[in-house]
Amino acid sequence: MTSSILISPSILSADFARLGEEVRAIDEAGCDWVHIDVMDGHFVPNITIGPMVVKALRPHTQKPFDVHLMISPVDLYLDAFAQAGADIITVHPEAGPHIHRTVQHIKSLGVKAGVVLNPGTPAKMLDYLIDDIDLILIMSVNPGFGGQSFIENQLRKIEACRKMIDKSGRDIRLQVDGGIDLVTAPKAIVAGADVLVAGTATFRGGPSAYADNIRKLRGG
Numbered sequence: 001m002t003s004s005i006l007i008s009p010s011i012l013s014a015d016f017a018r019l020g021e022e023v024r025a026i027d028e029a030g031c032d033w034v035h036i037d038v039m040d041g042h043f044v045p046n047i048t049i050g051p052m053v054v055k056a057l058r059p060h061t062q063k064p065f066d067v068h069l070m071i072s073p074v075d076l077y078l079d080a081f082a083q084a085g086a087d088i089i090t091v092h093p094e095a096g097p098h099i100h101r102t103v104q105h106i107k108s109l110g111v112k113a114g115v116v117l118n119p120g121t122p123a124k125m126l127d128y129l130i131d132d133i134d135l136i137l138i139m140s141v142n143p144g145f146g147g148q149s150f151i152e153n154q155l156r157k158i159e160a161c162r163k164m165i166d167k168s169g170r171d172i173r174l175q176v177d178g179g180i181d182l183v184t185a186p187k188a189i190v191a192g193a194d195v196l197v198a199g200t201a202t203f204r205g206g207p208s209a210y211a212d213n214i215r216k217l218r219g220g
């Protein structure tokens with residue numbers, strides 16, 4: 001397990017009229033992954049993008065596409081997102097009837113599998129998934145929108161998941177998503193997170209600010 005902090009900007013806060021350019025800009029600014037929030041207006045109260053847009057963005061960067069699925073039922077769409085170029089697919093246990101089967105399905109597509117815990121979902125949910133997953137995503141806001149405030153008690157869940165990961169001895173990334181900025185990023189890192197999703201805090205100030213924003217989030 002490497003201890004370096006990875007930054008995965010959420011393109012939910014990018015300029016949707018110029019998405020390809022925005023993806024190239026965050027790549028050049030030094031991001032590690034590209035976080036793509038997929039919302040269906042049913043699992044969460046917002047609608048964003050689908051596999052066709054992911055496919056259209058794929059030629060704009062070689063950085064891993066970290067695809068956060070907030071859609072239900074989720075299983076029907078896993079193949080489409082893998083074919084569109086997802087490198088990591090994260091799913092909510094509440095988005096389908098059999099989370100273990102969903103994780104196996106993602107892995108069968110040759111894609112890394114992550115499980116997302118909403119603010120109200122306990123870490124215990126992972127007890128029988130930890131042996132199979134590549135990433136845990138802790139939501140530090142309720143899913144659906146960018147620009148929300150960090151829910152402080154999720155730091156305890158990050159700590160609990162860090163212990164689970166260390167105990168497992170497996171190479172599992174611990175990602176945090178929602179309200180990450182220069183105040184909350186260090187807290188999440190101290191609690192044990194090693195991948196920070198940041199939408200508002202990456203894209204604020206426009207393209208000329210992206211490199212500085214990413215460097216500061218990383219703690220540099």
Ligand SMILES: O=C(CO)[C@@H](O)[C@H](O)COP(=O)(O)O
Pocket residue numbers: 010012013035037068141142143144145146147148177178179180197198199200201
């Ligand atoms: O998954 C989500 C929201 O559901 C996130 O990825 C947000 O897009 C993060 O936005 P900021 O809180 O960083 O603005």
Ligand SMILES: [Fe+2]
Pocket residue numbers: 010035036037068177197
């Ligand atoms: Fe997200």
